[in-house]
Amino acid sequence: MNYLLRIGLGIALAFGLVRIAAAQARPYPSGDTRTTYEKLLKQIEVIPMYDNHAHPGFADDTDVDAMASPPDESATLRLRDDNPEFVAGAKALFAYPYDDFQPDHAKWLADRKKAAEQAGGVSYFSSILDKLNVDICLANRAMMAPYLDPKRFHWVFFGDAFFYPFDNSAQRVSTPDMGVYVPLQEKMLSRWKKQEGIQGLPADLAGYEDFVRRTMADNQKRGGVAIKYEAAYFRSLHFSDPPRANAKTIYNKYQAAGAPTASEYREFQDYIFRVMVDQAGKLHLPMHFHSAIGIGDYFSLHNGNVLNLENVLRDGRYKNVTFVLVHGGWPYEREAALMTAVKNVYLDTSFQTEMLYPSQFKEVVKQLLTLYPDKMMYGSDAFPFNDSLGAEESMWLAAYTTRTGLAAALAELVDEGAISEAKALELARNYLHDNAARLYGDLKK
Ligand SMILES: [Zn+2]
Numbered sequence: 241m242n243y244l245l246r247i248g249l250g251i252a253l254a255f256g257l258v259r260i261a262a263a264q265a266r267p268y269p270s271g272d273t274r275t276t277y278e279k280l281l282k283q284i285e286v287i288p289m290y291d292n293h294a295h296p297g298f299a300d301d302t303d304v305d306a307m308a309s310p311p312d313e314s315a316t317l318r319l320r321d322d323n324p325e326f327v328a329g330a331k332a333l334f335a336y337p338y339d340d341f342q343p344d345h346a347k348w349l350a351d352r353k354k355a356a357e358q359a360g361g362v363s364y365f366s367s368i369l370d371k372l373n374v375d376i377c378l379a380n381r382a383m384m385a386p387y388l389d390p391k392r393f394h395w396v397f398f399g400d401a402f403f404y405p406f407d408n409s410a411q412r413v414s415t416p417d418m419g420v421y422v423p424l425q426e427k428m429l430s431r432w433k434k435q436e437g438i439q440g441l442p443a444d445l446a447g448y449e450d451f452v453r454r455t456m457a458d459n460q461k462r463g464g465v466a467i468k469y470e471a472a473y474f475r476s477l478h479f480s481d482p483p484r485a486n487a488k489t490i491y492n493k494y495q496a497a498g499a500p501t502a503s504e505y506r507e508f509q510d511y512i513f514r515v516m517v518d519q520a521g522k523l524h525l526p527m528h529f530h531s532a533i534g535i536g537d538y539f540s541l542h543n544g545n546v547l548n549l550e551n552v553l554r555d556g557r558y559k560n561v562t563f564v565l566v567h568g569g570w571p572y573e574r575e576a577a578l579m580t581a582v583k584n585v586y587l588d589t590s591f592q593t594e595m596l597y598p599s600q601f602k603e604v605v606k607q608l609l610t611l612y613p614d615k616m617m618y619g620s621d622a623f624p625f626n627d628s629l630g631a632e633e634s635m636w637l638a639a640y641t642t643r644t645g646l647a648a649a650l651a652e653l654v655d656e657g658a659i660s661e662a663k664a665l666e667l668a669r670n671y672l673h674d675n676a677a678r679l680y681g682d683l684k685k
């Protein structure tokens with residue numbers, strides 16, 4: 241390089257550096273981040289949210305999920321029903337007059353909810369969404385409830401039952417938890433059969449495939465906006481790609497009677513899963529996966545690890561299928577977030593927003609929004625805990641954690657000079673609402 245050119249380059253770099261320095265990110269925030277936080281939080285509170293994953297419903301409604309809690313689960317600290325934050329939630333939503341959940345106090349809440357249930361109509365749960373400034377909530381339920389307004393609550397139905405068409409006696413006794421889960425899958429499968437007018441099992445694999453495809457298409461026509469898998473509770477999230485001939489042999493062997501071995505059953509499930517992925521692509525029906533840790537002593541962290549899905553998510557044949565990693569893979573949320581680099585892969589932060597405290601969620605959301613912010617979506621995983629502590633308080637806790645954690649994460653990014661305040665609010669709108677609304681075609685033009 242000649243001397244003059246070197247000087248020229250030096251000058252250009254110097255000017256360049258001056259320009260960069262004005263927007264240079266720093267490791268420590270400047271200014272009072274708490275003030276920035278308060279300012280952002282006020283603006284974030286008025287952004288309506290789109291809840292990508294919840295189980296809205298009354299406590300005695302068994303359709304809030306297709307499965308039930310395992311017989312002996314350990315609840316993490318924040319999700320125990322003595323968490324005083326739930327009192328704050330009940331006060332915010334219902335002006336709950338007590339400061340604890342002593343049985344006679346909790347009855348006040350339970351009575352209120354019972355009265356709402358008996359009154360009927362769709363206004364009660366819509367009013368909860370209004371109080372929390374939630375626009376739309378995806379309702380991941382076995383079946384929809386007449387008390388949820390379909391304009392506000394969109395159905396996400398379950399696909400796992402199709403994994404269990406045969407004699408499941410060996411599956412049931414494999415762990416005490418499977419003894420609870422498998423009969424509920426059998427119940428779900430018989431409901432799909434009834435819906436499609438099918439008695440027993442179709443005579444051959446082609447008949448079964450047709451039944452699976454038809455159920456998916458019909459559920460979509462009945463308002464289903466996505467199909468959800470809780471498979472991580474039952475088996476590995478790794479799905480191999482067996483040839484149809486193998487599935488056909490297994491189907492013919494067990495169609496009438498007999499319990500498949502664990503490996504035969506897994507191979508059949510892997511095949512029928514591929515049939516469902518293919519159909520989901522044809523129907524433009526997003527596929528939701530439980531991708532975080534699960535409850536119960538027998539949930540396998542190894543099998544439930546979101547990385548098990550990588551071969552499916554990166555499969556070029558499935559470019560037309562939208563995949564959503566529900567619960568964002570936690571505690572492997574970085575792995576999950578990195579997989580959203582794939583064009584058709586998204587994630588939501590449901591469940592994390594209830595289990596993690598705002599200071600912990602702040603770190604998660606700060607990381608997520610600096611990776612692929614156009615792929616990240618809000619979610620609650622709201623669920624009725626018991627008669628008094630319902631999906632309502634659970635939804636409140638997730639909304640509160642999300643707004644405060646998000647405002648804190650964005651305040652840090654703004655004060656560290658990484659992003660402008662305008663950019664922070666754009667990221668907030670996309671994460672809280674627009675990414676999901678765009679994905680399901682609900683973005684108002
Ligand atoms: Zn859930």
